[in-house]
Amino acid sequence: MNLHALKLFYIVTEMGSITMAAKELRISQPAVSSQLKKFEKELGLSLFKQEGRGISLTEFGIELAEKARNLFALEQQIELFVEDYRLARRGKLRIAATYLPANFLIPHWAASFKKENEDVELLITTTNSKGAFDRLQQYKADIAVFGGDMPGSHPTTIDAEELYEDELWFVVSPEHKYANQIVSLHQIIQEPFIMREKGSSTRERLFSLCQTYNVQPPMVSLQFNGLHEAIRSVMAGYGANFVSSIVVREYVERGLLARVFVNDIHLTNKIAICVRKTERQSELVKKFIDICKRETLSN
Template sequence: MNLYGLIVFHHVAVSGSVTKAADILKISQPAVTAHVRNMANELGLTLLAPKGRGILLTEAGERLAAHAAKLFALQTEISRDIAQFRDGEAGELRMVATSLPANFLLPEQLVSFRVSHPAVKVSMRTMNASDALDALLHYEADVAVIGGGGEMRAGLARTLLMEDELWFVASAAHRFAEQQVPLATLMQEPFIMREPGSAARERLLSLCSVHGVNAPEAAMQVSGVHESLHAVAAGLGVAFVSALEAGRAVSRGELARVWAEEVELRNPIVLYTRKGEALPPVAQHFVDAIAPKAELPA
């Protein structure tokens, strides 16, 4: 059955006129007549009967018109849905992020995005940097936001979103609280360490390597920023964290900064996408809202 023929028949039935249907569809009257005739021949039924200057639907025509109306409604819904998807107003924003941006950067941006895109579904999973990039490469997400910069991966493009500071923090009662000490001395303290593969852990180990000091011993290994900050506040050890993560706790006096001599580090937060591939419209709208245009060098 010719689906377009059904749409033509729908307009004939609704308008009650071949001429009006032709005007609506912007095709010729003979073309409308041919579609209706072909539909009748295919079904082996009479669909229209003359009625003065107009037309009358036969019983078969009325039954077909009811089905054609459903098809037209579905066509209209499909067109509306695809238009909304193409314009980035509908669909799913699939993201992965490390704990820093997931907890301290993206929520505010997502609230703003949802206000302007209320029909968009947002899916965000929090994982370590390595797993997040794997998820992006395996098409389990369309965007990855990595605190600490992450790593260069073949097939991925990187855009710097922002930089914040990296801090050493301890409990307010720690003997080094609000003091400046040599890095080697600080590394002799027990540390709250993040899990292998996390950006924070890799940056700390890299810092020790660059300065030629031994990496600290782990008093505890945790898999999230909140667990890390709670352990530090309880006095279980020192942690190396982002200022975004620890800023509020420090301002409330729950944690205290410790300055390592001659150490000042910035913590990049980087947006990753698959290189050379167009983003889904929803993801592109979100990226346009939060990211500068310039990519980091590969």
Template structure:
């Protein structure tokens, strides 16, 4: 058994097709088939079973895949770890995040990371919550930074590390009657048209039971900027994280506290079966230093 066989097996399991796996690894299909055959002969079991046009993992294949992923990840991480011990960080770091984080929270961190560690190749994937879970599970991204713990419903062991929490606040036009109140209740908010985030966002999920079930929603958007345009025109009121209200210029809009303490929790999700690379650890340290408690 060798590392090449493990890589070929892992990629074939991901693709469900030897030809597609071979293309992605820039090798020939017979080369992949030969190594998989040798691997099955050594293990004395079948790792794949054909299901129509696809290859599905057998029970033995499922078990072997778990170990193969860990080994491939650790071997690929050896060079990065050695460089890290010599105070030199290199490698690739793929980060998943939502639209708000991509625009407001990560640009300064990414800029600092690239300047201080030029040998690290950083890439950002803007995605919805469900997409980020899939990207983590398929190893497209190394970590995700989001307002939601992705552990629920995941087959993998996903760990969530909170970086900071932010209370939710009301934002409304300075012309709105709610602007004259110091604190606002949900009962008062329900009297007004609501401008909110889309269902794939963490804020929406936090609010859905408390407010949204009986609310008159006139706009749903993934982007705070879009919401604020409508709010400024007094077409409705919205609830956003306090850090967004603090980081943005709000012309003609006032911020008011809710009479109920509701928070969202921003943090890092990663697969614990895969060790965090030195680059990922440094990125998390930079995030914590900038936004941590």
């Protein structure tokens, strides 16, 4: 297969038009069109179909574009690997992380890493667990950091190393009747809850807990897309929240929030760092993981 023509086709699909691709490549539009026609002839299959004034991909073209995206992402990964190996302290490190570590752990880890590796570019993407695993598998990330109920069904192509366990706490305002009290799950669930949107891993853990103990799930009276907004509403004196101790420990220590201790309930989040299995880790990946472990042990 003509890889040059495949890359040309890939750039056209990424840019969304032959005209934009021609500008990106700094060649004429007719030249791009001509090479694409030659590529189709070589393949013996159509890549595009006419739709009104524009063009769109055939079913084969869609699948080929996806495979080309993975191929050229891997090509870029190989180029970065060579550059990293040659220069050791230079390069780019791409991290995909779920909400909890992205907001409450990685900023500190990244700062420590940058102090020792000033010339390394860190690119951090916040996504959900599936997105983090997908980015790692598709070579769009070098490391994935996961915080939550570690799924036993995570991809077999990924190695996940647990860094530590983070407790999940019920919290309320210090003036709340259950502040610093020991209560039953049934009692705390009767309170109105302020939580993140549906799909939040902690919210799902709470509802799963209720199902396990055959307790009616709580009424979510206020729902926010951001965790900080939900916490501040609880601090203002309304409702309860079920949340990672990483998020609220400082507020509890300062007396701005109070824990509610629920009989026989002790849930944790797993904080894990993930890499692709059977692949030699670059020096940059090793350095970042070492710093994550060091910072975790020091806390």
